[in-house]
Amino acid sequence: MPETSPTPFDLVLRAERTLVEGVWRPAAVGVRDGVVAAIGALDAPFATTGLDADRTLPADQVLLPGMVDTHVHVNEPGRTEWEGFASATRAAAAGGVTTIVDMPLNSIPPTVTVEALELKRAAAAAQSVVDVGFWGGVIPSNLGTGDLRALHEAGVFGFKAFLSPSGVDEFPHLSTEQLFAALRELTAFDGLLIVHAEDPGQLDAAAASLEVTAGGAVYDDFVRSRPEAVEQTAIEHVIDALRETGGRAHVLHLSSASALAAIRAAKAEGLRLTVETCPHYLTFDAESIGDGETQYKCCPPIRDERNRELLWEALVDGTVDIVASDHSPSTAALKFAGDGSFDLAWGGIAGLEVSFRAVWTGARARGIALETVVGWMSSGTAALVGLGATGSAGAAAPGSAAPGSAGRAPKGSIAVGGAADLVAFAPETPFTVDASTLRHRNPVSAFDGASLMGAVAGTWVAGVLVDSDAPPARLLRRV
Known part of the structure; x- marks a missing residue:
């Protein structure tokens, strides 16, 4: 639409695509006060407030809305040596992510009370260069106490629960x-319940049936210790609970294709169920993971190639709704604990x-369009x-926003009135991942050495370029 106001824009970005x-x-995208104020023709005569505020992207770059990663373990406060808001949000921006939603564990204390939420917000406020929201947590001790409603009213986006041991004592399942x-x-x-869906009874049954090799370094043994039935059974429990209550639930990090039939049936029934999978389940396969390569350990595990392709098909047909990173980093000492023992190593992919x-x-390799990924x-x-x-x-301090400003502008699309969270992206530029150069705190990643496509040339949060001088971004609330 044309811009009729004579007021200059804070930023104009122009791109052929x-x-x-x-x-x-x-299009030319005009930004004012953190919001997309106008979208015009590529050569639209948009005036700006400064000589460097009008930028035309090179022909190999496209302009996208920023990614919104709803599954990130920042771990601060309490385990900041694993990750923190300064490092995590800079890693996010470098990857084209302009908003993250932080999980209620593995921080200490976990986000299971309003008091713990305020500690998280205080830790994030001055350090975060992308927008940050927060999940609350459901554990046995805060059921029926009023803490869940209080957290909801304080602005968390929903509530994380584990149906099997979480890996940290302070967040029981x-x-x-x-x-x-x-x-x-x-x-x-x-309120929305988001679920780590693995069934402890099935885990116990799998463990009892295994003859695990000494030291636990065999990857196939690790996968067999968490078979597909572990996820399928837990997801069926979630579906039964939705049917009884009429509530809302989201299944996190689906790795098992055997659960897809039950998910499809639940959605066809009209139950309020959504599902995500993760980049590592879509990229790697069990056949390519060597014994002792604990950088690939996550729960539920990376499964075989056939399973991976079924997950891709389920994304394309809409059975699986979204993709989120499940960024769950740790120190190298924890990730490689036990010299290759999958029993002892920390389970999480950075x-x-x-x-x-x-x-x-x-x-791209499967002929799926970039806009579909977005x-x-x-x-x-x-x-x-x-x-x-x-x-x-809504948004909270710092950078607190009045109604109609960037704090309340919708994300996920480039549209007039939407948040000016934007990414310049070169989709055909190849690169090889070097974990030592990634911005997250510890130089450990299953993606180390992977050959990927795409370069992030610039990331703007509310119209501000994220660079070494970027100011703190906003803390988001559900309203």
Whole structure:
């Protein structure tokens, strides 16, 4: 639409290929006060406030909305040696991610009370260069206490629960009965439950049936210790709870294709169920992981090539809704504990900075369009947490925003009135991942050495270029 106001723009970005509301077109995007104020022709005569505020992207770059990563473990406070808001948000920006939503663990304390949430916000406020929101947590001790409603009213985007041991003592898992209780409690105020879906009974059964080799270094033994039935059974419990309560649930990090039939049936039934998978499940396969290569350990595990391709098919047909990184870093000492023992090594993949490019690389190889990937990792993820055009969100200090400003502007799409969270991206530029150069705190990643496609040439959050002088971004609330 044309811009009629004589007021100059703070920033103008021009690109031959701009993804405007999901459609490619040549465009000039005018930004004012952190919001896309106008979209015009490529040569639109948009005035700016400074000589360097009008930028035309090179022909090999496209202009995209920033990615919204709804599954990031920042770990601060408490385990900041694993990761922190300064390092995580800079890694996000380097990967084209302009918004992250932080998980309630592995920080100490976990985000299971309003007091713990305020500690998280205080830690993030002065350090974060991309926008940050927060999940709350559901554990046995905060069920029925009023803490969940209080966290909801304080602005968390939903509530994380484990159905099997989480790996950290301060965040215990829910039993099946407690899962039902949690959904009943959340449904009273339409809160969203996000679920690590692995069933402890199935885990125990798998362990009892295995003859694990000494030291636990055989990757196939690790996968057999967490078979597909572990996920399928837990997801069926979630579906049963949704059917009873009428609540909302989101299945995190789906790795098992055997659960897809139950997910499809639940969606066809009209249950309010959404599902994500992760870049590592779409990139790697069990056949290519060597014994002792604990950089690939995650729970649920990376499975075989056939399973990976079924996950891609489920994304394309809409059974799986979104892709999020599940960035879960640790120190190298923890990741490689036990000299290659999958029993002892920390389970988590550090991939925030490369997640978008990893998924684009896999999609490109399968003939899937870039705009489809953006749908999975930007507009879709924004919609999950109410930050998209059909949702609502607000911002808290720093950079607190008045109604109508960037703090309430929808994310996930380049549109007039939308947040000016923008990425200049060269989709055909190859690169090889070097974990030692990634911005997250510890130089450990399963993606180390991977050959990927795409270069992030610039990331703007609310119209401000993220560089070494970038000011703190905003802390987001559900409203």
